Ligand SMILES: [Zn+2]
């Protein structure tokens with residue numbers, strides 16, 4: 001057991017006690033923790049020699065706890081504390097400007113238990129309604145969260161995308177660059193991204209470097225070189241740029257987009273053909289004569305390959321498929337004709353059904369599905385049975401009034417622990433479609449969870465299984481569930497599986513989408529939007545589908561309204 005690990009336990013106790021409002025003790029635990037971190041000897045030796053209490057700040061009580069940690073690897077006291085409070089509260093105190101008392105109030109008054117919920121509450125302006133808070137507090141909280149998100153390593157695609165786009169747009173506006181793109185995992189639209197990489201093709205590298213660091217959003221220039229620079233944006237995000245000559249832009253873009261595994265396979269293929277490939281181009285191996293490099297298409301063609309979309313460059317069979325001319329024609333955002341997962345003010349959403357319908361018309365959709373939470377999800381203002389009938393009427397009226405679109409009335413219905421849906425069939429039959437979801441009882445065994453979901457899928461009224469694995473990126477692992485069985489059941493019973501497009505979910509993920517497609521399952525992409533702006537998340541759903549090799553034909557919401565009505569039997 002390292003000193004650092006023991007200290008970490010003590011720090012956590014201090015944080016938890018502080019959230020609980022305990023006085024003095026947190027300071028004592030932190031002091032002991034700090035002194036343990038600074039010891040130049042192993043703490044286990046202190047224990048062996050019976051000298052724990054010689055460490056400054058370590059009294060009898062703390063010494064006993066340290067022995068327990070070292071001897072058993074655990075601490076009962078910490079376990080008990082953890083059981084009293086949701087684990088996510090610990091992330092909340094990490095947010096700059098948020099103290100433990102605020103965390104407790106947010107928890108008690110708004111039921112906020114983790115960073116994700118805090119962010120949503122601030123975005124939806126629910127915090128300013130609390131006594132002593134205002135719009136400025138929300139601003140500070142959002143800024144703090146953003147800093148934190150970028151400090152902890154990987155960033156969600158849903159955020160990285162917009163930072164990348166902003167930098168590229170700025171470079172185009174300020175420098176007039178036309179050979180410019182994001183690269184790396186962001187260009188491949190991976191669900192999480194490390195740093196943001198930008199590539200520019202220009203024969204004036206010095207100017208590119210200058211324009212890049214002069215961007216007013218840059219808060220710190222980490223490094224500025226002749227052809228490479230790194231900066232940090234105000235929000236804490238690191239952006240790296242690289243400039244290459246215009247005639248090798250294609251080769252560089254291919255090379256820096258990766259993935260590494262994809263590039264390794266390309267290199268072996270090149271060798272087989274007596275060629276050499278690198279970031280400058282494709283060369284004849286002996287003569288060193290360059291045969292491609294200006295564009296990516298040219299690079300792939302030189303290797304006898306079709307151009308392939310960045311999203312599938314993961315060495316998952318795309319090179320072979322390209323050689324055999326059977327690359328998939330991936331779905332595009334423009335193919336999408338509707339959304340099957342939207343929350344309105346009838347439960348915990350921020351926009352009314354009218355507003356959602358009008359927004360959907362603007363997007364050129366033919367239909368939009370309203371799916372508010374069901375009765376037992378009290379934290380999300382689930383709709384009581386008695387109110388649902390009235391809501392159905394209301395939505396039907398709005399659908400008729402709004403020209404050019406059909407508003408489909410659905411519900412996101414809780415799948416109870418026994419697999420029974422939260423509304424009875426007598427109510428479900430009046431809905432246009434039903435989305436089933438697991439939002440509680442996550443800690444089941446794989447067998448029980450799989451059974452629970454399969455039971456729900458066996459209900460004829462269940463149309464779509466929402467976020468099938470329940471993962472929340474960087475926060476919660478998928479629940480233990482046998483995805484293959486879920487996919488097989490979907491195929492057998494004709495249930496649609498959701499690709500939830502929320503940046504923190506993207507569930508099913510790329511690999512499972514591909515599996516589902518291979519089994520003939522149709523995917524429904526749903527944004528799970530809780531505001532009009534979040535309807536934009538459709539693009540991340542589509543991107544993840546593309547990474548899963550999905551074509552238009554495997555996706556429910558590429559179908560026309562007529563076809564959807566037929567599929568839903570309405
Ligand atoms: Zn849900």
Ligand SMILES: [Zn+2]
Pocket residue numbers: 341343412528
């Ligand atoms: Zn939802």
